[in-house]
Every structure is written in structure tokens, then in C-alpha cells.
Amino acid sequence: MKKSMGARTLVYPTPVFVICTYDDEGNPNAMTAAWGGICCSSPPCVAVSLRKATYTYSSLLAKKAFTLNVPSENYIKEADYFGLVSGKKENKFAHTGLTPVKSDLVDAPYIKEFPVNLECKIINVLEIGLHTQFIGEVLDAKIDDTLQEKGDHPLIEQIKPLIFAPESRGYHVVGKQIAQAFAIGNDT
Amino acid sequence: MKKSMGARTLVYPTPVFVICTYDDEGNPNAMTAAWGGICCSSPPCVAVSLRKATYTYSSLLAKKAFTLNVPSENYIKEADYFGLVSGKKENKFAHTGLTPVKSDLVDAPYIKEFPVNLECKIINVLEIGLHTQFIGEVLDAKIDDTLQEKGDHPLIEQIKPLIFAPESRGYHVVGKQIAQAFAIGNDT
Numbered sequence: 001m002k003k004s005m006g007a008r009t010l011v012y013p014t015p016v017f018v019i020c021t022y023d024d025e026g027n028p029n030a031m032t033a034a035w036g037g038i039c040c041s042s043p044p045c046v047a048v049s050l051r052k053a054t055y056t057y058s059s060l061l062a063k064k065a066f067t068l069n070v071p072s073e074n075y076i077k078e079a080d081y082f083g084l085v086s087g088k089k090e091n092k093f094a095h096t097g098l099t100p101v102k103s104d105l106v107d108a109p110y111i112k113e114f115p116v117n118l119e120c121k122i123i124n125v126l127e128i129g130l131h132t133q134f135i136g137e138v139l140d141a142k143i144d145d146t147l148q149e150k151g152d153h154p155l156i157e158q159i160k161p162l163i164f165a166p167e168s169r170g171y172h173v174v175g176k177q178i179a180q181a182f183a184i185g186n187d188t
Numbered sequence: 189m190k191k192s193m194g195a196r197t198l199v200y201p202t203p204v205f206v207i208c209t210y211d212d213e214g215n216p217n218a219m220t221a222a223w224g225g226i227c228c229s230s231p232p233c234v235a236v237s238l239r240k241a242t243y244t245y246s247s248l249l250a251k252k253a254f255t256l257n258v259p260s261e262n263y264i265k266e267a268d269y270f271g272l273v274s275g276k277k278e279n280k281f282a283h284t285g286l287t288p289v290k291s292d293l294v295d296a297p298y299i300k301e302f303p304v305n306l307e308c309k310i311i312n313v314l315e316i317g318l319h320t321q322f323i324g325e326v327l328d329a330k331i332d333d334t335l336q337e338k339g340d341h342p343l344i345e346q347i348k349p350l351i352f353a354p355e356s357r358g359y360h361v362v363g364k365q366i367a368q369a370f371a372i373g374n375d376t
Contacts, residue, residue, distance in 0.1 A: 001332070001333045002289075002300075002305070002330040002331065002332065002333065003330065003331055003332070003333040004328055004329075004330055005328070005329040005330065005331055005340075005341075006328065006329065007231070007232050007325075007326050007327055007328060007329070008232050008326065008329045009226045009228075009229060009232045009233070009234060009306075009326060009329075010304055010306065010329040010331065010341070010342070011203070011205075011225065011226050011234060011256070011258070011304075011306070012203070012258050012304065012344050012347050012349040012362075013201060013203055013344070013349050013351055013362055014203070014225060014226060015199070015200070015201055015202070015225070017199075034226070035225060035226040035227055035228070035229070036225050036226075036227070037199065037202060037203070037223060037224050037225035037235070038197045038199050038202060038222070038223040038224075038237070038354070039223055039224070039235065039237045039316060039319060039321045040197075040223070040237055040316040040317050040318060040319040040321070041197060041223070041317075041318050041319060042317050042318040042319075043195070043316070043317050044195050044196050044197045045197070045316055045317070045319075046197060046199060047225070047227065047235055047321070049226070049227045049228055068199070070199070070200050073366060076366065076367050076372060077367075077372050077373055077375050077376050078373070078376060079373070080367070080369055080370065080371070080372045080373030081373030081374075081376040082373070083369070083370065083373065084370060084373045084374065085373075095376065096376055101190075112190075116198055116199075116200065117190070118197075118198065118199070123316075124314065124316075126312065126314070126323075128227060128228040128231070128233055128311075128312075128323065129228050129229075129230050129231050129233070130228060130229050130230040131227060131228040131229060131230075131233075133227045133228070133235070133323075135314075135316065135321075137195075138195050138196065138197060139195055140192055140193070140194065140195055141192075141193040141194065141195070141196045141197075141198040142190040142191065142192055142193065143190065143191055143193055143198065144189070144190065144191070145189045145190065145191040150356060151355075152193075152355075153193075153198070153354075153355030153356060154198070154355075155356065156200055156201070156353040156356060156358070156360065159200050161200035161201050163201055163351065163362055163363075164369060165344040165362075165365075166226070166341075167339075167340075167341035167342075168338060168341060168343065168344060169368060169369040169370060170344070170365040170367070170368060170369065171365065171366055171367045171368070171369055171372070172344065172362050172363055172364060172365050172366065173363035173364060173366055174200075174201055174351055174353075174360050174362070174363055175351075175360055175361035175362055175363035175364075176360060176361060176363075177353075177358040177359065177360050178261060178264065178359055178360065178361055179264050179265075179268070179358070179359045180357060180358060180359070181268055181271070181352060181357040181358065181359055182268065182271065182272060182357060183268070184264060184265050184268045184359070185265055185266070185267070185268030185269030185270070185271065185272045185273075186269075186272065187265050188265050188266060188269040188283065188284055
């Protein structure tokens with residue numbers, strides 16, 4: 001039997017992304033966002049949603065650019081901190097000691113210590129309600145060169161990204177691989 | 189050091205959603221999508237992207253509705269199959285034996301056997317490129333009443349959702365909880 005839970009975003013899993021921008025004075029800022037994901041393969045695009053009340057919001061509108069940074073589980077404290085505090089009040093890079101690197105492609109910094117960084121040019125802004133959705137075209141994806149690759153991509157087991165469980169607000173790690181996509185379904 | 193990987197959606201993790209619709213003849217159909225996520229808390233909205241070439245695409249435009257269904261790892265074969273085959277050619281519900289339940293709220297079916305089902309009314313369609321993004325407002329979220337709840341939400345440990353790793357195309361399970369969000373960041 002099904003139980004109605006009301007109009008809520010009970011979606012599992014959600015990611016943990018850190019969105020970086022420069023503010024009006026050119027200071028780097030970072031905020032955590034779990035509302036987002038890939039939205040197009042060609043051109044390669046990602047979508048992230050955030051509230052107008054955030055300091056990052058006006059930076060996104062002004063710079064038309066951001067980076068999407070995937071924290072590894074080693075940086076769980078920093079990733080959570082970026083979502084706890086406003087860049088209006090604190091210099092989050094100075095507080096955490098993480099390193100902002102100026103992108104050559106877009107007017108935004110990325111986080112050197114995080115294993116995956118996407119440099120994105122904003123191509124669409126949609127006011128939905130409490131959240132505004134920003135779609136960024138990925139101009140380049142950068143990874144740590146210490147990550148082992150298989151074919152032409154890094155291994156999720158080495159990236160060690162975080163998962164956010166809405167409502168319970170728990171951070172989880174990625175568990176073991178149990179099957180190969182576009183393959184196991186042939187057994188049905 | 190960073191290594192440039194080119195303009196690609198190297199995003200970790202991505203979810204595994206099964207999107208259900210009715211076609212022109214009222215037949216239920218299901219397809220798998222990993223490009224998507226939550227995009228607004230109020231109104232509660234989810235975004236999913238799919239290619240125009242899919243059978244689901246025209247159903248979404250015609251019905252202005254879909255359900256987003258979260259498969260548990262027990263249904264990994266069915267979830268993968270829904271992404272392998274077109275509803276133009278096969279009745280995927282008949283093939284898998286899964287049960288389509290007509291939503292009372294939107295003109296779309298949901299999957300009885302999956303633990304979480306969101307009934308969504310489409311409020312925005314954006315042609316991006318290869319993929320089109322559909323934003324659905326969640327009118328109701330339903331869960332299996334066998335799921336234990338904590339407070340007013342189900343536990344991700346019981347839902348057992350899947351994670352998709354882009355590029356390697358592996359399905360992973362959700363691993364253990366390692367911290368509480370909006371808390372551990374206070375330790376930085």
C-alpha cells in the first residue's frame with residue numbers, strides 16, 4: 001500500500017555540489033547546493049538551483065558564470081560549512097584554507113583541493129519560486145591528475161563524492177558498484 | 189595539478205529515476221533518466237531531461253504530466269531495462285510484470301513496486317540541445333507504507349536508491365552515513 005506524504009521533494013539520492021563565484025569586489029565565494037544535476041549532454045550542461053537570499057545569487061547574475069565543484073568525502077566538513085555560512089559575512093576560502101583558482105575560461109574560481117571542477121557559462125536563468133535555477137554550459141571539466149583513469153574518465157571510487165539524503169539531512173558515501181548500466185536490464 | 193578533460197558533464201553522483209507517462213492510446217510507459225534532480229523547494233519541483241528521440245518526449249508534451257519513481261536496488265534490472273528499450277516497440281510494463289497505477293492527481297501512472305513515487309504536473313519545458321528539460325511540480329509524494337519513518341520522512345537506508353556513475357556507467361548503492369548536514373561544518 002502507498003501512503004501519501006504531501007507535496008514534497010522526496011527524491012533520492014541528491015548530490016553535494018559546491019558552487020563558486022566571484023562577488024562584486026572580485027572576492028571568491030563558495031556555497032553548497034544539493035538541488036541540481038546534469039540537464040543536457042550536448043551542449044554539456046548542468047543545472048543548479050539556489051535561493052535569491054544567498055550571496056551567490058547576485059554574483060551569478062552579474063558574472064554569468066560559476067564553477068561546479070565535487071567535494072570528496074575528505075572535505076565533508078568544508079562542504080558542509082560552505083552551506084552553513086553566508087559569504088556576505090565570512091570569507092569562506094580564508095576560513096577553510098582551501099585554494100580558489102581563477103578559471104581561464106569563465107569569470108569564476110574553482111577549488112583546487114576538490115577532485116572535479118566544471119567551469120560553466122550561464123545560458124539560462126529560471127525563477128521557479130523559492131529557488132532560481134541556473135543552467136551552466138560546461139566549457140571544461142578538470143580533474144586531479146592524481147586520479148586514476150579508466151578509458152577517458154576518472155573512477156567514482158577515487159573521487160569519493162558525497163550523497164545528501166533530503167529530509168534526514170544525512171551525508172552518505174557512495175557504496176559498491178552492483179551492476180553495469182545498459183547491460184543488466186537485458187536479463188529481464 | 190589539474191588535468192583538462194574537455195567540455196563534458198563529469199558530475200558525481202547522478203540519480204536513477206524512472207519517468208512514467210501515458211502515451212496517446214493511454215498505454216503506460218516508463219523510461220530511465222539520470223539527468224535530473226530537485227530544482228525548487230517551494231513549490232516543490234523536480235527537473236528531468238530527456239532526448240526528443242524518446243517515446244516519452246511526446247507523451248510529456250501531450251499530457252503535461254509525469255511521475256518520477258525511485259527504484260530500489262531490488263529493481264535494478266527493471267530500472268536498467270526501462271532505459272534500454274523504447275516504449276514504441278515494447279510494452280515495458282507487460283515485459284517486466286511491474287504494476288502501473290493511475291494517479292488520481294495527474295494524467296500519468298506510477299510504479300506500485302517502487303518505494304517512492306512523485307506525481308508531477310509539468311510547469312516548464314526548456315529545449316537545451318540534445319536534451320529537453322521538463323520541470324514538474326510535485327503534487328504529491330507517495331511512499332510504501334512498509335517503509336519505516338523517522339519524524340515525517342522515510343529512511344534512505346530502507347529506500348535503497350541507486351546511483352549512476354556517468355562515463356563508467358556503473359550502478360552503485362548508497363553507502364553509509366558519515367555525517368549530519370548543517371552540523372559537521374561547524375567544526376571547521
